[in-house]
Amino acid sequence: MRAAYLPGGSRVDLRDDVVDPTPGHGQVVLAMKASTICGSDLRAIYREHLGEGPEAYQGVVGGHEPAGQVIAVGPGVGHLTVGDRVVVYHISGCGICDDCREGFQISCQSESRAAYGWQRDGGHADLLLAEARDCVVLPDSLSYLDGACVACGFGTAYEALRRLAPSGRDELLITGLGPVGLAAGLLAAKMGVTTIVGTDISPERRALAVRLGAVTATVASDDDAGLDAALPRGASIAFDASGAGVAQAQAIARTRRWGRVALVGEGGQLSIDVSEHIIHKQLTIHGSWVTSTLHMAELLADLDRWGLHPEVVVSDRFPLEQVAEAYRAADSGRLGKVAVVWED
Known part of the structure; x- marks a missing residue:
């Protein structure tokens, strides 16, 4: 599959020979549909590797705002099936601490905590391996691009x-x-x-x-x-x-x-x-730092009820093969949200 990495120095490395992931216990594989670019990616990874602690980039596939469709389900997954449309909460915690149990994986202090696009492979690839517990189902009224905007920004x-x-x-x-x-x-x-x-x-x-x-x-x-x-x-x-x-x-x-x-x-x-x-x-x-999986689900329900589509903030869309151009556009500081999108 194709996947984009962020080596620093305002560069993007797009590779086309990355091995396709397979799901383990409690995991799913998503066909990526939308992956938006966040200011924190620009500040701490794209321009130069400044991140420490939760922002320490580990040379993984970039992109922490993913939405996609489930195409494979590993053992032990009961609430997701092939075909489900999901947005991925972009931090995967230990799953057992108080913060994780309350849905605030962002505040997990375990050494096993890993953010998509920072310490584990993120959404700037054709396929994404995700923990099923990090996935929140999208209402039918919301697009994949809506979901990607919710993953972090909204x-x-x-x-x-x-x-x-x-x-x-x-x-x-x-x-x-x-x-x-x-x-x-x-x-x-x-x-x-x-x-x-x-x-x-x-x-x-x-x-x-x-x-x-x-x-x-x-x-x-x-x-x-x-x-x-x-x-x-x-x-x-x-x-x-x-x-x-x-x-x-x-x-x-x-x-x-x-x-x-x-x-x-x-x-x-x-x-x-x-x-x-x-x-x-x-x-x-x-x-205030990110949100919780519970509040993310609440937000998705609110957006459905309000008829509000987060993708309205997206000013520019690029295919994965133009991901370097997408980052340059996002780094200009003059646009709305910039997104990498796949054809449905």
Whole structure:
């Protein structure tokens, strides 16, 4: 089969002689249908191998946002059959610790924990070997590309929003309008928020956010007067998807008293006057990392009920043979989600 690897230095190595996987106990093999590219892949693997711990890339097939169809089932699998359409939760934990039992394999501390596309083969290949327990069935109304968008980006946004508990009474500030920020705006609107203001340094991404209906207004990241006008009382809830310290500080500073803030974007160094901006304002700040398999299934059901298709954030699609071009496009920082797709 064909499979793409990320050797660093902004390169992609596409090989066509990789051995097809076979399922062992509790495993399934998927024919890949969609595999989207995440900012963390760009930051910690594609540009150069910076990752340590959970981000330590082990030279495996890239891609941690996979969706596909089950074509082979190993022994001991009872809830999946050949033909099932699934999205893969992108971390495979030990399966027995408290975090794994609650569906938060992302927080598993076992040495056996392995993320798809980081420590075990991921979705940038024709076939994917997955643990059956990591697979969540897609509703019929959702496409494979919808599922791939949920595997990380929309799942991550949904988890943070659950913690913020948005409602129609809230005014939401989103700092960073990349794919996760777009997801946050689209989901928040379905949860009842009617005022959603987004900031980003990229005019292309601000325009895309407006076009998709992910925000009700956008402001350049450095336009303080524009933010004053858009949110004269400040935001009641804020969501940082930028991973940049200046935007993280902006999200906190622009949240009014008794507000709630979710920090989601990876990276960044934050320096802030804790007394002035957090304690005296009585803020609640959530650090939110990915989601759980339970909440992912909940999100898929919500998307089905809402009629919301995550693939709307995908601006560019490439076949696997053009995966290098796909990474270059994603690394431009001016687009929506970039996806590798297979013909159905």
